[in-house]
Amino acid sequence: MKKLLFIFIFNFVFLGKALALIEVDITRGNLDPLPIAVSPLHVDIKSENSAGIKIKELGDNISEIIENNFRNTGLFNPLKKDAFVQKPDIAHLKPRFEDWRLIKAQALVTGKLLIKDQKLKVEFRLWDLAAAQEMTALAFTTTPSNWRRVAHIISDKIYERLTGEEGYFDTRIIYVAESGPKNLRIKKLAIMDQDGFNTKYLTLGNELVLTPRFNPTNQMVTYMSYFRNMPRVYLLDIETGTQEVVGNFPGMTFAPRFSPDGKKIIMSFAKDGNSDIFTMDLETRVVERITEHSSIDTSPSFSPDGKYIAFNSDRSGLQQIYVMRSDGSGVKRITFGKGIYGTPVWSPRGDLIAFTKMHKGKFYIGVMRVDGTGERLLTENYYQEAPSWSPNGRVLVFYRETKAGEKGEGFTAKLWSIDITGYNERKLSTKTDASDPSWSSLLSK
């Protein structure tokens, strides 16, 4: 009888386990990342060296990119390949689940790569090892030069399947690349893939450029430039390289951002010692004044529905964050904590505002609800500011500077990212020093 009961319970537990698909909870800090095995992609050997492409290498590279993406989320723990028990081709057809479970993997990614008619065909499958079943499968055909993007798109699909949320791997970051001594800095606009590859410089460094930001379709960038020593807001078409002034006001225009529909640019305009917030319609060129106050009003950021604007103002004495309707009415201060607050940025989900806080000589990146409640400081440092959201609203990228010595030595500026849970703080790899990051939306949407 006792034995029977035991078997019954065992079966029940086993069944329960078998039915449950793996889920990764990303709403709290994940201290126990999910062990995942990314098998090397099986390469159709007949494709080797066709179209001059080393396809075996490509297969290894793609699986490495997927692995890195997962590792960088902090939510997954990609297992070492030398422990893998099955050949890629066989695993891709149907893995021996119990063997993979032995190495403590909970999810397995397998794939296949071939070249046909000069096109790269990539297939992948995601397996739930505990439930012994396929969770998702997809195939892409693309030009071989797109292989990095394919790896990112696969990563996004797997992330979505495992977390229930959109991924953020097939994205780019635009930023300001910095070089030279601290008091003679050379700054260029630069763009790179989210994982630090494919860096391209968009300006030459002849003039000072600051605060680039993407439009919703990632084709245009608005930024501030000191071209001809006239600090103004500019618009740049990334594909064509065309640049034009949009904030040609009789004074400095700065702190630009796009409206969520991409039709307007919101920015500050400084004249006679006073900075206010304006919008410009990119099609009609109609300029609208949004704030009118003798204080400094700057760093405006729209809510994703376009109905509200967060900004910072020193109208109460020191910098604080305010929210108003998009026509400038109903201005309400939302920060009352100790310290001063700047750079509010509305989350793409609409539920949070990220900000920079300065208090007692320290700088913090934090998030709060849009009414200012629920403030959470994610990271404290000597100097850091300018958070920008990943398109799924889970991760913030910002820049951090280090202390400089007598001649400016020891000074660096780097991009960092952190989960809104406060976990997984890490430095992004950039070719040069970097600041003012802006994260694109998903490129393949």
Add this chain to the structure above:
Amino acid sequence: MTLNTNLKNIFLVIFTTLILSACSTAKKSADIEGDVYTGKETVEYLAAGVPDRVFFATNKSSLTTASRATLRKQATFLRKNKNLNVTIEGHADERGTREYNLALGERRANAAKDYLMTYGISGKRISVISYGKEKPVNPKSSPLAWSQNRRSVTVKVN
């Protein structure tokens, strides 16, 4: 009455001198008074005895007594050189967010411009540009360097 005022003034001057000398002995090493740089280390001159810059307290754009004295010297100099135009560059230290600092630099430069205008210099002769925290004169990360960087600098354009 006049004598009385004169006496008062003399006392005031003596008193201020006493305070200033007390301060300078107390804080001479730092060259900072109430967060504002008072030294000469980074200062350049538009002409003999005409300093080119004034300094500000953290997050402030108000002019100190010393700044006003410097700007009056600049005004006198500009009155004597009628064909000379200037640009006033406004700067902030590195301990603030970039965008706010751009606005703050603009406000500081305009504070200096407004003061020159009250001393009879036409606004047409003065242009203003803010560099925010982008062009520190002293690259060090220290309270002294920051106080030297919180400045507005009057630069000859022609």
